[in-house]
Amino acid sequence: MLAFIRTAVRSLEERTSSLLSVLGAFSAVGLVAMMLLTVADATGRRFFLSPIYGSYEGVSFLLSLTFFFSLCYCTARKGHFAIDVATSHLPPRVRQYIVIIMYLLSALLLWLLASQLVVLAMKIKATNLTGAQFTFLPVYTLVLVGAFCAVMTGWGFLVQFISLLVKAMERNGQVLKGNK
Numbered sequence: 001m002l003a004f005i006r007t008a009v010r011s012l013e014e015r016t017s018s019l020l021s022v023l024g025a026f027s028a029v030g031l032v033a034m035m036l037l038t039v040a041d042a043t044g045r046r047f048f049l050s051p052i053y054g055s056y057e058g059v060s061f062l063l064s065l066t067f068f069f070s071l072c073y074c075t076a077r078k079g080h081f082a083i084d085v086a087t088s089h090l091p092p093r094v095r096q097y098i099v100i101i102m103y104l105l106s107a108l109l110l111w112l113l114a115s116q117l118v119v120l121a122m123k124i125k126a127t128n129l130t131g132a133q134f135t136f137l138p139v140y141t142l143v144l145v146g147a148f149c150a151v152m153t154g155w156g157f158l159v160q161f162i163s164l165l166v167k168a169m170e171r172n173g174q175v176l177k178g179n180k
Helices: 002-047 055-076 092-127 139-179
Strands: none
Touching (some): 055 139
16 A cells, blocks of 8 residues: 555656646746846947836846746755754654655645735736836736746645655654564
């Protein structure tokens, strides 16, 4: 039974990682677009005395999208950093359970953030707020993209939580078998 669960969790982990990596690719596209827009704007200002209309706002929008999509990529690569000054002196099993609990708390906090971002997006939508120079782009759509990325990052943390939980169960099962 545990072998079936391990296989299912591994498959879920691979699919989630692939999905989050695809979302992370949007981050790379946004970063390249920001660089190109900034270079074109600086070149236009310097040599043609003609800046690109709305470039500052465009870079700001792209930055917010790049940030949220990069969270997905970082979760897919398990690239979040940990500062273990407080836990480095604890026994390995205690540290393992702390990490497991932190993955679950991270998922829950990201889903709470996502729900609050959706509430914020609906408030912004009610005001019909658009960009100052990009009047065709409603601001609430950017907030909804952030909420989506927060949900997906939370999903990635939940899958990592389940994976670590299954591994902990396996280790405990091996310890119990070894004692018999």
